[in-house]
Amino acid sequence: MAYLQKLTGAQPLKLRDFDPEFDAGLDKETGEEKLKKLSAELTRQQELLYAAGTHSLLLVLQGRDTSGKDGTIKTVMGPLNSLGCQVASFKVPTAEELAHDFLWRIHQQTPGKGEITIFNRSHYEDVLVVRVHKLVADKVWRARYDHINAFEKLLADAGTIILKFYLHISKDEQEQRLLEREQDATKYWKLSAGDWKERTYWNDYTRAYEDALNRCSTPHAPWFVVPANKKWFRNLAVAETIVSALRPYEKQWREKLEVIGQREKAAIEEFKHSKVTQK
Numbered sequence: 001m002a003y004l005q006k007l008t009g010a011q012p013l014k015l016r017d018f019d020p021e022f023d024a025g026l027d028k029e030t031g032e033e034k035l036k037k038l039s040a041e042l043t044r045q046q047e048l049l050y051a052a053g054t055h056s057l058l059l060v061l062q063g064r065d066t067s068g069k070d071g072t073i074k075t076v077m078g079p080l081n082s083l084g085c086q087v088a089s090f091k092v093p094t095a096e097e098l099a100h101d102f103l104w105r106i107h108q109q110t111p112g113k114g115e116i117t118i119f120n121r122s123h124y125e126d127v128l129v130v131r132v133h134k135l136v137a138d139k140v141w142r143a144r145y146d147h148i149n150a151f152e153k154l155l156a157d158a159g160t161i162i163l164k165f166y167l168h169i170s171k172d173e174q175e176q177r178l179l180e181r182e183q184d185a186t187k188y189w190k191l192s193a194g195d196w197k198e199r200t201y202w203n204d205y206t207r208a209y210e211d212a213l214n215r216c217s218t219p220h221a222p223w224f225v226v227p228a229n230k231k232w233f234r235n236l237a238v239a240e241t242i243v244s245a246l247r248p249y250e251k252q253w254r255e256k257l258e259v260i261g262q263r264e265k266a267a268i269e270e271f272k273h274s275k276v277t278q279k
């Protein structure tokens with residue numbers, strides 16, 4: 001069963017129509033059991049993706065502060081083989097990055113064939129934080145939706161499977177998580193006065209996210225709104241969405257492996273034969 005709706009841009013959305021508490025009627029224990037199975041399946045899928053080398057997988061994670069980007073990466077991607085999997089985190093751009101177009105630093109981090117890359121924040125910051133804090137002129141960020149769509153189309157045409165996740169928490173849940181960090185000495189390192197400040201822009205971010213989701217959801221690079229108040233459901237929903245999106249590729253990846261295997265077997269036979277005739 002699909003837990004998340006695939007947004008393809010056909011219907012404009014409002015975030016208030018998505019319940020951050022949604023859990024598909026499951027309890028935590030059942031959810032964690034299901035996640036275990038999905039993790040095993042994802043690990044097998046990664047092996048196929050890696051070995052076939054025909055596609056890459058790009059996962060984009062966006063969300064407000066405390067929405068759980070790090071936790072999702074740790075839980076959902078943790079079991080994957082790090083050989084073909086990496087995380088790219090995008091922070092405030094450096095002077096060198098700012099001297100280039102906004103996609104310059106992003107393109108360098110996209111996955112090669114057989115690889116998985118998770119974007120922890122992404123090019124969407126350039127129509128989110130940049131818009132909310134007016135870091136560039138209006139017409140500059142407004143033009144970026146088209147640039148993003150063209151860029152993602154280019155990646156998709158080159159064999160990149162793109163899945164984009166917005167981790168959706170409520171304002172109350174964020175407050176609770178920020179307060180928890182202040183109570184827990186092991187979480188002090190996560191404290192940031194900036195998080196409280198960003199929270200005052202909550203409605204501006206809502207508008208910016210809605211525009212990004214509405215303008216940049218395409219069949220080849222869909223967005224998914226992930227109910228993220230319950231961490232276990234957030235993890236389950238993201239894992240399920242990735243596994244389901246990869247299933248249709250498995251057959252062609254297996255066929256590709258068969259072709260590679262047969263080719264190498266024939267090469268070995270030929271080599272052995274040539275050694276015998278040389279004797």
Ligand code: ADP
Pocket residue numbers: 065090091092093120121125126129130192
């Ligand atoms: P995180 O919050 O992701 O764990 P940080 O605390 O280092 O990591 O925050 C990264 C910061 O970089 C965020 O505030 C984010 O909005 C900012 N950032 C990312 N990309 C851009 C960008 N293109 N322009 C301005 N700020 C950006």
